[in-house]
Amino acid sequence: MKSGSRVAIEGVGLVAPGATGVEQFEQLLMEGRSGIAMVDRFDTSGQNAHKAGLIRGFQARQFIAPGKIRRMNTLSRQAVAATKMARTDAAIETNRYDPSEIGVALGTAFGPVQTSVDYMREYVEQGSSLAPPQLFAESVANAPGSHIAIEFDHRGFNLTLTQRESSALAATMFACSQIVKGTVKAAMAVGVEELNEITFSVLDKIGALSSNGAKEEASRPFDRDRDGMVVGEGAAAFYLDGSPRDGETSYGYFAGFGIARDRTASISNWGTGASAVVRAMSDALRDAEITIGEVDAIWASANGSLAGDRLEASALRQMFGNSVPPVVATKGYFGEYAGAGALHLVTAAVAMRRQWIPASLGFEESEIGLELPVNIAGRPSPLRNILVNSLSAGGGIVCAILSRQS
Amino acid sequence: MRKPDTNIRVAVTGIGIICSIGSNADEVWTAIEQARAGIGPLTAFGDETFTTDIAAEVPADFASDLFARASEMKRLSRTDLLAIKAAQEAVTQADLDANTLILRERTVVCTGTSTGGLLEGESYFFERLVRGAGKTSASRVLQQPTSGPSDAVARTLGLGGGVLSNATACASGGAAIGMAADLLRSGHVDSALAGGSDALCRLTYSGFNVLGAVDPAACAPFSADRKGITLGEGAAYVVLERWDDAVARGARILAELGGYGASCDAHHPTAPAEDGRGASAAMMGALLDSGSTGSDIDYINAHGTGTLLNDSAETRAIVTTLGSEVPASSTKSFFGHTLGAAGGLEAVITVLALQHQMAPPTLRLQTAAQDCALDYIPLTPRPMVIRQALSNTFGFGGSNVSLLFRAS
Numbered sequence: 174m175k176s177g178s179r180v181a182i183e184g185v186g187l188v189a190p191g192a193t194g195v196e197q198f199e200q201l202l203m204e205g206r207s208g209i210a211m212v213d214r215f216d217t218s219g220q221n222a223h224k225a226g227l228i229r230g231f232q233a234r235q236f237i238a239p240g241k242i243r244r245m246n247t248l249s250r251q252a253v254a255a256t257k258m259a260r261t262d263a264a265i266e267t268n269r270y271d272p273s274e275i276g277v278a279l280g281t282a283f284g285p286v287q288t289s290v291d292y293m294r295e296y297v298e299q300g301s302s303l304a305p306p307q308l309f310a311e312s313v314a315n316a317p318g319s320h321i322a323i324e325f326d327h328r329g330f331n332l333t334l335t336q337r338e339s340s341a342l343a344a345t346m347f348a349c350s351q352i353v354k355g356t357v358k359a360a361m362a363v364g365v366e367e368l369n370e371i372t373f374s375v376l377d378k379i380g381a382l383s384s385n386g387a388k389e390e391a392s393r394p395f396d397r398d399r400d401g402m403v404v405g406e407g408a409a410a411f412y413l414d415g416s417p418r419d420g421e422t423s424y425g426y427f428a429g430f431g432i433a434r435d436r437t438a439s440i441s442n443w444g445t446g447a448s449a450v451v452r453a454m455s456d457a458l459r460d461a462e463i464t465i466g467e468v469d470a471i472w473a474s475a476n477g478s479l480a481g482d483r484l485e486a487s488a489l490r491q492m493f494g495n496s497v498p499p500v501v502a503t504k505g506y507f508g509e510y511a512g513a514g515a516l517h518l519v520t521a522a523v524a525m526r527r528q529w530i531p532a533s534l535g536f537e538e539s540e541i542g543l544e545l546p547v548n549i550a551g552r553p554s555p556l557r558n559i560l561v562n563s564l565s566a567g568g569g570i571v572c573a574i575l576s577r578q579s
Numbered sequence: 580m581r582k583p584d585t586n587i588r589v590a591v592t593g594i595g596i597i598c599s600i601g602s603n604a605d606e607v608w609t610a611i612e613q614a615r616a617g618i619g620p621l622t623a624f625g626d627e628t629f630t631t632d633i634a635a636e637v638p639a640d641f642a643s644d645l646f647a648r649a650s651e652m653k654r655l656s657r658t659d660l661l662a663i664k665a666a667q668e669a670v671t672q673a674d675l676d677a678n679t680l681i682l683r684e685r686t687v688v689c690t691g692t693s694t695g696g697l698l699e700g701e702s703y704f705f706e707r708l709v710r711g712a713g714k715t716s717a718s719r720v721l722q723q724p725t726s727g728p729s730d731a732v733a734r735t736l737g738l739g740g741g742v743l744s745n746a747t748a749c750a751s752g753g754a755a756i757g758m759a760a761d762l763l764r765s766g767h768v769d770s771a772l773a774g775g776s777d778a779l780c781r782l783t784y785s786g787f788n789v790l791g792a793v794d795p796a797a798c799a800p801f802s803a804d805r806k807g808i809t810l811g812e813g814a815a816y817v818v819l820e821r822w823d824d825a826v827a828r829g830a831r832i833l834a835e836l837g838g839y840g841a842s843c844d845a846h847h848p849t850a851p852a853e854d855g856r857g858a859s860a861a862m863m864g865a866l867l868d869s870g871s872t873g874s875d876i877d878y879i880n881a882h883g884t885g886t887l888l889n890d891s892a893e894t895r896a897i898v899t900t901l902g903s904e905v906p907a908s909s910t911k912s913f914f915g916h917t918l919g920a921a922g923g924l925e926a927v928i929t930v931l932a933l934q935h936q937m938a939p940p941t942l943r944l945q946t947a948a949q950d951c952a953l954d955y956i957p958l959t960p961r962p963m964v965i966r967q968a969l970s971n972t973f974g975f976g977g978s979n980v981s982l983l984f985r986a987s
Contacts (some may be wrong), residue, residue: 219713284725284746296785300628301784306789313974314725314747314748315978322976325845329843330842332758332978333746335744353580355582371703430767431767432687432743433740434687434742436733439734440727441654441730452684567726567734569730
């Protein structure tokens, strides 16, 4: 019996590269199919990288009234749609909670960059006094969270967290903390990200993205031949509840979180301070009141970056020694930043429900000296606790424990 | 999961601030005492044409004495540099290294910012239009994300307890401080550097103008002839520790952060709910979180932007929550609306008010509006007993945060 509280995932919704809704997403995982494809939204001809996890064919009108769609940017549309799917998945009873008892925590790494670009283009073409106010209203990072609150009348806290690759996990951590504190009874934890030409080109320019070299451009988390990230986009939402109606939930429970920062990291890259990652992972285990031996799988942050993957591999070996549980790297399915990290988290929730762990797409062979038991084929596996990692460029670290039992 | 324990008291042991009326807490408080505003002609991008042309700017050379790594200084945004400047002052005052009970390794940085490195992003955008993407350096735009200030502060000060950034529009700074308090109360960290930072940029200056939300003259919150905000820039941080830890290491406690409340209007993307329901819920939340009652509050540092809608809705919310007797003032009349930094700046001002037992005034308030019927402490500061005070910050999207501070 644990003395601390746990927070149930009652529903999941998502707009992912290659899948809309949790059923399609499960199918994608089971089939080991990647949503990463050639970029066709903008011209990449002058760049080294040409692939990304892109959202295609998303129809906002399936989820949002046309009159409202016009007032939302892409991020807001996808965040609201994912939230609606999560609420449907959770089969929320109307009026179970007062509007003030439901909060919203949203994570986004870059926020509405494209909306800002669109505004500034109007600023240049029309003049600073004639740019469209509607674009300005949507240029703030918390616009998607605001639309969620308005659409579903959630009047509890409404905060937007932006911590690079860890944004969605940080938002989830905050949402869970408020539920166990009693500030709200339930919360939406949402992550959303949009791929745009400027962000893509800047990441390409600084050499952060995979490109064609000795091997074809691809997301290769933990692989010895990895050469950078592939980026992704999309949205995912969790409906979280401190008191699930039937006393249990199929997706599992958030049982603990840990945070730290690698003090060796520069402002825009990963460092070498594995002890900081160990500190965050250990803090999450302590928070969940479980031991190392009770961790059945690790959802690694690995994204194919040279420094980030090396840092995480070192930390896992430092913490688990020769008993590292199966490691799952998910970014090969949808890229880094997909749902601001929330899609990474969804794969863990789906795995917990299925008691099944997916293949780590893109991984073939570990770097010498940093060998890990990276899972290479989808297979059934009993899962009591999953350790979910999120390591950000700049040094931020957020870890979570997803548990099967309440 | 450890829950944030509201029985754990949170001490403020350091403050740092930079804005248009001063580059440290002493300078800022002197300006408050002298009722001296820092609002003047816009110079940051004076070659542009806007419908208004004033702002509350920080002098351009403010970063000359920063000790950030020289090579990285060139890549940092103006918002990062403002954040580092204020954070250094706060950490120096808290003297975090004076006792090994508080480890920099266990200190989290929580920063609220609305624009992050947008100013530099704009320059990158303009240069790309002229030179093309291939010939435009990307180094300055790397700090565009709103996570930049937290990362830059943590990197500069060698802090390892985590970094969490909040981009909840104008409620960001207050939210960051509230988040930090809960991380202390749950035991995830041992100390926190929390606040906000935002630099002026073209997008927000233009954006508030096209919304018709900017006063062509210096803003006059709560007044009958108020016409909108004055945009400003700045940064401010507080150092937070668990009260018992601060006492044990002999730290000087400046004030207590009693708690905070957060809510959402769920009403409109930019306009507040006219009945002030969300603002009221945030203030009620702060009272509950702190174990205080409405009668404990002696002063409110209001959000008080100077817009028609905010000031009337906030007044209504204050009356609903606390009655019509409690004095409230808007220090945005001194240093403008600093957007994501506002919650940080105004938290520091509130701590200073508690320390000095003096309420800052609302400048330029000659005649209060009919829908603003409170004591707004017009024109001159007021010595008074302040045991507990609220600091309100409300943002686009109807997000509201209220912080409650107590005298130490």
